[in-house]
Amino acid sequence: MSARVLLVEDSPLVSSALKILLESAGFIVAVASTAREARELGIEHRPDVMLLDITLPDDDGLSVLRSLEAEGFKPQATFAMTGHTDAETRARCLEAGCDDVLVKPVPVKQLLRIVSEAVA
Amino acid sequence: MRLMGDTHSPAVSPRLDIAAERIAALEAQLADSQRLIMDLEERDALKTQFLSNISHDLRTPLTAIITHAEILRDGILGEVTSKQRESISTIIAGGRQLLDMIAEILMHARDSSEQLTLVESEFSIHEVVEQVTALNESLVAKKGLSLERYLSPSLPPVRGDRDKIIHVLTNLLGNAFEFTPSGGRVWVDAGMAPEDPHNVVMIEVGDTGRGIAPDHHELIFREFAQVDSSASRAHHGTGLGLTIARRFVELHGGRIWVESELGQGSRFFFTLPVKHGAE
DSSP: OOOEEEEEOSOHHHHHHHHHHHHHTTOEEEEESSHHHHHHHHHHHOOSEEEEESBOSSSBTHHHHHHHHHTTOOOSEEEEEESOOOHHHHHHHHHTTOSEEEESSOOHHHHHHHHHHHHO | OOOTTOTTOTTTHHHHHHHHHHHHHHHHHHHHHHHHHHHHHHHHHHHHHHHHHHHHHHHHHHHHHHHHHHHHHTTTTSOOOHHHHHHHHHHHHHHHHHHHHHHHHHHHHHHHHSOOOOOOEEEOHHHHHHHHHHHTHHHHHHHTOEEEEEEOTTOOOEEEOHHHHHHHHHHHHHHHHHHSOTTOEEEEEEEEOTTSTTTEEEEEEEEOSSOOOGGGTTGGGSTTOOSOOSTTOSOOOOSOHHHHHHHHHHHTTOOEEEEEOTTSOEEEEEEEEOOOSOO
16 A cells, blocks of 8 residues: 655645655655644544654644644654754754654655655 | 132133033944944844845745756656756756855854854864765866875864864865866865964865965955956855854864965965863
């Protein structure tokens, strides 16, 4: 069965690219562009992997992970995506429960490898 | 009869009046200057905020461009010819170059607005030089440059912010590669500083490139300064690389400078104090 990915990314320019990429590799992809939408889709779709932009228009992206956990759900793997490379941001994401922190733009081969390994 | 304590004596009072007037004028001037400084500081903070915002907003479309181009390059949407792949790869390389410049502006904006702190650890200069030069090997080969390393074997470990020192070295080497024509030499030399051989490490990045006129030796470390600011200038860049490098070196208690003449190549030096023993 194909693995499900929830892509949380507020820019449609970026999410359209990542959606094409992940679907080409056979994943079923749902896209959320706000934290609110991500919470709803997270509960509804129960994704295996969540790719989480940590800067969202309505809330801190990491709050999505906390909300889902409070609802009793945690994806197999969650990867934070951010433009910031600093150690502080990284530590904050890992502390919130992300499995790794990816710096945007994530090279496409690397992204496919990471997601595939997470659901293998 | 004249009274000793008579302050209304005509010989004294005009002087006192003049002095009081001057003090009042100076106080008014001081208040003006203070207002001006506050105003300038406010504007500087606004500029920093603007740079930070714009840099951040530039990243998103650029991320989309690079990611879409990579998808095309890797044939995910269908086979591409080798010529097409070459063209797409240029889009990606250009995008990544822009991204690096934006990162530099963002770093500068953040550094200006916040108190910078060092994340200190003990590390070997050898290792840092190896890491930075290894990353540049393909560029060096592509430009037909030779890259030489002269690392003193007895160099003690340095205590400092490894990432920031890597940034300084990457920046100096990047400039050396950019301004040295094909067939030229670039070198890194690390040893103890002659003026204080027990406590200070000195690192040199030299090249046989076009050199820098002595008039410009200070200018190049200034914010946004580029020696050639004409619209037709051949070299890109934010003009922030050396400003950031200087800030990072000085934060470590070191010094950075250049020795160069036009047409004679350049030698950039920076020093780092060795901190003996753990904190």
